[in-house]
Structures are given as C-alpha cells and as structure tokens.
Amino acid sequence: MRIKRSSGLVGLCIMVICLVMFMNRKTYAEQGDYMLKVNVASGCITVYEKGGNGEYNVAVKAFSCSTDDTIVKLDETYSITGQQEWKKMSDGTYSQYVMELSNGISICSSSYTAESKDTLDMARFNEIGSGNSVENVWLCTADAKWIYENCKIGNTVVFYSEVNNPGPLGKPETIKLNNQSKFTNWDPTDSDENNPWKNSSARIEGVRDIEITAGEQADLFQNIKGYDICGNDVTKNIIIMGSYDFNKEGTYTIMYYLKDATGSQINKSANLIVKKGKKIQSGQTDMNNTATASEISREKSNGEKMRILIEIGIAAFAVAFGIIRYTKR
Template sequence: MSKGNINYKYLRRRKNWFQRNWKALIIYIILILAVLGAGAFVCIRFTPLGSKLGITQGNESKENKASPGADNNAQGDGSNKNNGEQQTKEVTWIDLKEPEQQKEVSYTVPAGVAYPYHIKVNRAANCVTVYGIDESGSYSIPVKAFAASCGRAGEETITGENYKTSDMYVWRLMVDNTYGHYAYRISGGYLFHSVPYLKAANNTLETEEYNKLGTFASLGCVRMCVRDVLWLYENCPQGTTVDIYDDAANPGPLGKPESIKIPLDSPNAGWDPTDPDETNPWHKESATLSGVQDITVKVGDTVDFLKGVTAKDTCGNDITDKIAVSGRYTTDAAGEYTMKYQVTDAIGSIATAEMKLIVTK
C-alpha cells in the first residue's frame, strides 16, 4: 500500500478517542467479563451439568466421596442424610405368637337323644375317640380323645363293631386281684377302667402300670386315667355303642393325647394325678417355670430367651422343651419389650411368666 493511500487524519482521530476513553473502556470490559463469569458459575452449580462435573451444593461432593454408600440408591428409609449423618437402619420386628391350646370341641347334646355318644377304640394306636351325634343322626362329630392301654401281646383286646356298654362299677375286682376304678363293661370280660389299684382305695395306684398308659399293657381291658374313664362313666349311658378297630397310622381325628409320668420315688406315687378326689395330693402341685428374668442386650445383639430357663410338669418331670415364648420385639432399636413364657403339661396344667427384654444402644 502506498503512502498516499493512508488517511492520517482518520488515524489521528481514532488515537485521540482511545486516549480519551481507555479507562471507561476497561471498566466496561471488566463488567462484561464479571457478568459472564457469574452466569457460568450459576449454570455449572445448579444444573445437571454441575452434577456431571462433580460440583454440587455446599460440601455434598466431599461428603459423597467420604461416604460412598450415601447416594441416591441408598436402601432402608431411602433418605440421604446431609451434614455427616449416617443412613437410618431399617428396623425388623419379630412376632412370637402364643401357642394354640387344645380347645374343647363345642358340642351340645341334642334334646331327646338317648345315646349322645359313640365310642371308638383304636386298638393299634391305644387311643379312644368319642363322637357326638349330628343333626342327621350320624355320630360324625369328634368330641373327645383319650390315651389308653389295650391288651398286651397274648392278652389282646377284642375287635369288632356295635358292642353295647352295660355294667358299671365304681370299683371292680379284676382277674389278677387288682381293682379297676370306674369300670364300665364293653362286652364279656372286657371293660373300660382305670389303671389298676392294689386295693379299692385311691392311694394304692400301681404306679409302674400307670406310666405305661398309651402303650399295650392290659390283660385285654381298655385302661385309661381316672379323669378320662370317669368322663365315659358319667356321660355315656349304658347301651352306648363301642367299636374297636386297628389303625396304627392314624390314632383318630383329634390325635392321641400325651400321658404324664409319675416318678416312682414320689411321695404321691400311689395317686393318679388326674383323680378329682379332693384328698388327692397332686392337686397341690402344678406345672412350673424357673429362671425367667429380665434380659439386657445391645442393639444388634441376638437374644437367647431360653438360656437358664427350665420347666417342670405337675409330677416334677422336665418339660423345658415345651416352653413357648411370645411377644413382639426388635434388637434393631433401643427399647423395652414385654415377653411371655408359657408351658402346658400333659394333664393340662399351665404355667406362665413375664419378663422384659431391654435393648440398649
């Protein structure tokens, strides 16, 4: 470009303008840069772009680096605690239900029925089931079940259907010179009666024979404890039908009840524990629980409710394995929880006790 083409006058004017306004120009440039910088900061901090770049509000980014588990996928209550708080642990509650007690079957004898019951003896299972009559006249309602002792090998109890009960005796001399209490004839020389007594007296029970209840032990009759044979004696009139059959696999619709055992060295050994006689010394005894006391554990610990706890039945036999514990508790949180212990023995005596489970931090 030749020198003649340069507009020196224009250049001098531009130079004079910059000289006069350079300070203001610098201020404008600084303001523009400040506005742009602030906008960029807000955009990065409060938009998904900031999350992708690892920039979040406050100290959250640092907290997440320190606690990898405290993210949006946290389990439990689903809350992500800020300010260094730990995630809340989910509380699991444990419900221990009370054991179901064997309930008496609800049965009302229909009016005008001469024979309200039908007795079935399962010889093979040593179990007696009593059936009540339904609206159609059939004996289809199982009402009672009793453990029994039928004839031992060589002295088997008869089998058959439609035997009719007849003679009834408060005490009956047996063929081996023992006595049966509440004897009730089935057919011929076969009777329902108690476990044998040495005399016609309530305190002369043959204890060893009593402890065989539920097994084959008799000379052909059907032995039962006093409580059970007395029920037949009082509720099944003479002429009641009796069937005797074999089914070892199925004792009956109500199952086969347990029988309590009498320690041979017990001072009460001559008495049947189920005998309702008011002078029966067993009436002063009952099932018991021992060792039940409050337990203290820390959050997260396991609890052994049965440690140091024992139970005995009316006759003093150990039935610790029958103890049931019920109640609602958790060891995931501090608190106090009331728990109940219960045990029921073979003759229906029930013992209960309560304790507190104390869970501390």
Template sequence: MKTKKLINYLLIFAILISSLMFTLPASAATGEYHIKVNRLTNTVTVYKRQADGSFKPVKAMLCSSGGNLTPLGTYRTTVKYRWRQLLYNVWGQYSTRIVGQILFHSIPYYRLNAGTLMKGQFEKLGSTASHGCVRLSAADTKWIYDNCSLGTKVTIYESKNPGPLGKPEPTPYPTYTGFDPTDTWSPGRPIIKTDPVITLPKKITLSAKDTSYDLLKGVKAVSYDGKDITDDIEIEDDIDIETPGNYTVTYSVTDKYGHTAAKSTTAVIE
C-alpha cells in the same frame, strides 16, 4: 295235647323274655357318642353326634389295651360298675363293660381304695399293658362312666394313625401319692406342691419382614395333674421386629393351685 300246648306257650314266653333281656335301650340306636379304640396306638377317640346325625371327634384319650387280647369289632356297652374287681385281686374305678370280660376301667388299684394306685401301671398308659381291657386314667374312665349311656357304640380297630385328634401326651407323675394324678375328687387326695412345666423351643427365629409372628408356636405349659394350661401363659419380651439381633422372651404361667413357673428363650430377628 294240653301238655304240648303248655310246652309251646312256655317256649314262646321264654323267647319273649329272652328278647327283652338282650334288647338294648331305644336310645342306643341314636346314642350321643361313639367311642373308637385304636388298640395299635393305644388311643381312644370319642365322637359326638351332631344335629345332622354325623359324628364329630371331640375328645382323645390315652389308653392301655391288651393288643391282640383286646377283640376287634363293634359292640355296645352293657353294664357300669363304680368299683370292679379285676384279675389278680386288684380293683378298677368307673368301669364300663364293652363285651364279655372286656371293660373300660381305670389303672388298677391294689385295694378298693383310691389311694392305692399301681403307679408303674399308670406310667404305661399309651402302651400295650392290659390283659384285654382298655385301661384309662381315672378322669377319662370317669368321663365315659358319667357321660356315655349304656348302649353306647364302641369300635375297636387297628391303625398306625392314632385318630383325628392325635395321641395325647402322657400325664406326668412327679411325686407318688397313691392317687391317680388326674383324680381331683377323691377324699384324702393331697395337693401336690409341684410347679407347672413349660416346654419351649431352644430358639425362635423371626423375620424383620413379618410382623405377624406367634411367640406361642411350639410352646406348651402343663400343670402337675396333666392339664394343658398353655392359654394361661403370659409373655414378656423386648423384641423390636424391625431391628435384627437376639432378644429374650420370658414365659410365665400360674396353675389353679397357685403354683407358678417361668422360663426364657431367645428370639432371633434376621
């Protein structure tokens, strides 16, 4: 009889311990963020909880999922790893476990060293390329690691619509250094002497009847590390909006490293 009571006590104790081990933190139910992964378009959208309890999209990221190897569903993050060994003896930075063996992690590195990035895999961001995990740039996976507490809700779904913030442009990698181009913090990372890239329309068509024209429409400037610096563009032009004809518009921008780029296009007044 005593043995039976002891067994019952042990079972109750085991159940209690089990429930403590798998209970998410209390903050999980009211987490600050909800991360949604669109495995079809390889886009991640981060939603932030507002004061009224609703969630607003605040950040979009380019990712590489594993397609059907990345399981659909809603999960809560459980563990974080500063470095984590992945399949085939490669490594990932700033990993966060979503479910089972599925993680958010950086593009793989050949060794446990931030200067050994697999460049070819980085250039696949935005397309299906992983073995099931959700790969991100070093900056994006570090953002999740730093800002999203354990217990953060993650929803993996499929849609042709990339999400409310759209699909981000890929980060250019003009010169291979061994480092992720979005990694601006790792020791030993070289400063790349590459000028920003300015994208312009071939021609800007304006109307003499409309003086509210926007010379930044269709214009974009990106620094070598993929940062959008369009707001830093300076414009020079000799446009006389009341006189039809062709005018030259010159755009110039300087990034935070002091690298400058300039480019011109033609504005046509009709």
C-alpha cells in the same frame, strides 16, 4: 420357631388364653349319645357325637389309653352294658369308673391293689398310652371318670388299629410317675378332694430378663426348664407369647406359659431389653428371626396341630391378625 407381628400385650395373651379355655370347654351335664373308637395300635380313644347327617362323625374328646390287643377283635362293634364305680378284676386288682362292654372287657382306670384311691399301681399307671394293659382298656382316672359320667349303657364302642394316625384330635400326652414323685400311690389326675397331688403345680425355672443389642438373635429358651407336677421335664411344651422385635430398640415383656398333662398351668414374665445397635435398612429382614405359620405347621402332625389350636385358640387367631407374637420350642 417364631412369628413376628406388629403389636400386642402380655395381658391380652393371658386374657385370650383364659377366654379360649372357657369357650372350648363343653358342658356335659347328662349322659349323652356317643360312640367310642379305640385305636389299639396308637393307644388312643376318640369320642364322637352325631353330626348333622345323624352319623357319629364329630370328634369331641380324645384320651390316651392302654389296651390288651390279645383279647379284642378289630373292626368289631360292641356296646356298653354296665358300669361300676369300683370293680374287682379277674387278676385280683381293682379299677375305678368301670364301663363294662359286651365283649367281656372294661374301659376303666388303671389298676389299684385294693378298693382305695391311695393304692395305685404305679407301674401299670405308667403304661397308659405307651404299653399293654391286662384284659381291659386303661385310662388315667380323670379320663375314665369322664367316660363314666358322660357315656351311657348302650353307647357303641369300636376297636380298630391304625399306627400312624391316633385319631382326628391326636393323642393327648400322659403324665408319668417316677421314683422321685412324692405320692406314687395316687393318680395325679384324680379329682378326689383327698388327693395329695391337688396342692402340686407345674413350674417353670430359669426365667430372667434378657439383654441384647438390636440386630442380634436371642435364644429365649436358654436355661429355661419346665416341669409337670410329678417333676418330669416338659420344657418342650413351654410357649412364649408377647410382642417383641430383635431389630428394634426397646423393652418388651414376654410371657412363658406351660400347661402339663394334668391341666396344671403356670406362667412367668420377663423383660427382653433390646439396646441400640446396627441400623436395619428399610425393607431389609433378618430371616433368622422370622418364620411363617406354614413352617410351624410342617413340624406338627394333624393331631398335634389340632391340640395346639384348641389350647391356644383365640391366641392363634390373634397371631394371624398381628395382635401378638408367639414362640414355641
């Protein structure tokens, strides 16, 4: 889908992305008063803080998870009763950043075969967000660490089940390890300084200058591929930004931007060269080159729309006011 607007600069787009990421980044310096709602059917945890009325109705974070639906009672209220940086589980495996609940289970990282960060169980890690856990609620290490550092003993945890609605913030994507991944014994999201994944980054391939005649359509995604740090194809998450008009002669700079599930980001630029061609009559619009914001919205669930707005934020605001043009696969 594409939205046309009058003017804008790729540099502004980059600046806007950096600004919105800074503005949307909330600091949690101390453990706070939160409620966790675990959607067992959707595999998603949403973190709520209190609103003005004193109720937990302000969603601030969402995490993909895996649960064992055979051991939780839905619509029951529990609380956090303890926490451990490492814990040996009943099946002999270990987990990091463990929050123990009053129902006897834990919210924690996925399994390790030993109390060591380089012993990740790849198969169980890949279950996060899509499969069942064993006894506990599994998250990637980064998300388990966030809960460990920001929630506190006594915080409320509710389990419920809703298939078609993971939560108000949607369900974040998770990264998967595969047999071609370089370090399958490490969680790619772990912030530990010894994590070998820290030197890996998302990448975009196939970016090159594009040349067309005015009035022609151009597939700006042709031969473009995007990969996360584990080498998985995430081309669908590439966003194109810039100011361009297929009907007007000129050279336009466009930017391809990708952020993977670990937060690794990459952007590459190319020129769209529109050569002189057929004249477009005043008032005539090529409908194949235009789209409305509502058409884009109809393709997204509420959660996905929220995620995109948070990710792009001010950039979306700029689009609405005609500052930039934005394209998503």
